Amino acid sequence: MALSSGAGSGNSGTYTPEITETMRFEEEIQSLMGVNLIPLGFECSPPVNAGSSSFTALLGLQPNQAVELLHELDPAPSPAIAAGASFRPFGCSPTFPSNASLIERATRLSVFATGDGSPEGSSAIPSNSEGDHSPYPKSEPPDSDSKPRRPAKRKDADKSSKAKSLTKKGKCFPGDDDGDSFANLDADKLPYVHVRARRGQATDSHSLAERARREKINARMKLLQELVPGCSKISGTALVLDEIINHVQSLQRQVEILSMRLAAVNPRIDFTGLDNLFTAECGRAAAAGPGPGWTDGVIRRNQQQHHHYEHQQPIWHVDHQQQQQQETAGWERDETPLHHHVFISGSSSGSPPGTSLFGYDSAASAALPLSSQLKSEI
């Protein structure tokens, strides 16, 4: 799901605000006009995922045309539809309770729809041809009427923004190269910077560019500070960077240690059984919500298992030092002699593969000879 959405992020990103808009719009219509119309209306349209473009195009038609479409599908007269008949002159119907909000949303939708909806509007129309031929001749002319207006509106908006930026930059806008520099450096904002020179600061194009760049860097630094725990209190770029570097190095070290653990555990594991485990975890975690609950749940269950600890798995020593006190009582019955033996002997010859890992307890540096031991045994 994330994969597919990521792959299509270039397109779907523009649709998602539209789709949420259309969802809300649909709910509004639903609440106002009765529930029976909506399921009928949108059963005929292709499912949202496959034809997300056609869905938005369906509502990219003027909203009153969508209402007309719905009317066509449900021929049964009802007070709801009679009330809906008054919806057609959208702007002037006094019986429509949330008129203003719907109009505003309709205009916003139509603004979205003309750019995206016009190529899909034509494609949606043949795809929706399951018997709804009649509304289309009606809907198309008003749509084509509205289209030329709206691009003009957008162009005006563009021009006004350009004019705004130009006037604000004022006289210090000598030529094309500075324009290029402005366009280049604000790659993460709108192409035209609406910058008003602050009091006491130069409006020089160079300093403006530098200031914008510095602000970019500061924003990123702030983001990093939030990410790394304990960095918000530190002031000073160098110290914060120190902290960040330490944090990244510690995370990388933890990954190495965990990978060694996994390597040690791996040969013993039957993966088919664990597949069930994992899917069960995934299912439960998906039901439960965010990730932390999952890991906590796993760890808690593991702790319960410790009471039946056999001397087989010494890897626990590495991470569960604090639980040793609980478990030594259970251990001592059968494994103390073995424990001592292994510490004295140190190497793995003759002892079963698991117990040699007791040496792991001493230090992380012991892990390297440990892995070589594993290789010799296995």
Place this chain on the structure above:
Amino acid sequence: MISSPCSTSAAGRKKQRTYFRSPPESKWRSGSQQLIYGRRLFDALRAARSGGGRSAISSRDIKNAADSALALTAQAQTRWSRALLFGCCSRRKVLLKAAGKIRRRRPPRPARKFGGNASPEPTPMLKGKKVTDRLCVLSRIVPGCQKLSAPCLLEEAADYVAALELQVKTMRALADALCASSLSSPSRESAPSTAGACDEFAS
């Protein structure tokens, strides 16, 4: 992918390619990402094991598998993820260029005008030597970020940190689960009783 809410404003069709870089926390801390990564890691481990057969699985293999899984989960949209995925490949440069918009720097770097300064020293007046040193160190730590400009480097670092946290959390949980399942088996052999242990977990 979460796109920034200002992307489709009514102001019209501006260039939107940079709007899809969502903040790293929201991307990596969602539970779904953890599940996806966990699943992928698990599959990678299983593949590594079956590929290795009876030979020992070194920790380096596991680390590489985990990193590759992480980079895949990042969908190769960041530089570090691409470097992780293609780092072992011999035709790395071609793949990197094809996969992303990495600008290749020739050693005698032509002096660019301001507007996307590519060297690690963006504003020599503002940042002292210490900061540039730290930035160099950071660029060495984060894979694939050599000779990157400061804002890009910081952005990559933020994404990398979030991804690493996810990786550590998932690997720890996986290791614990694996240990617990093999632990609960009374006999030395794990095969017959693992299924029983899993039923316990599943219930």
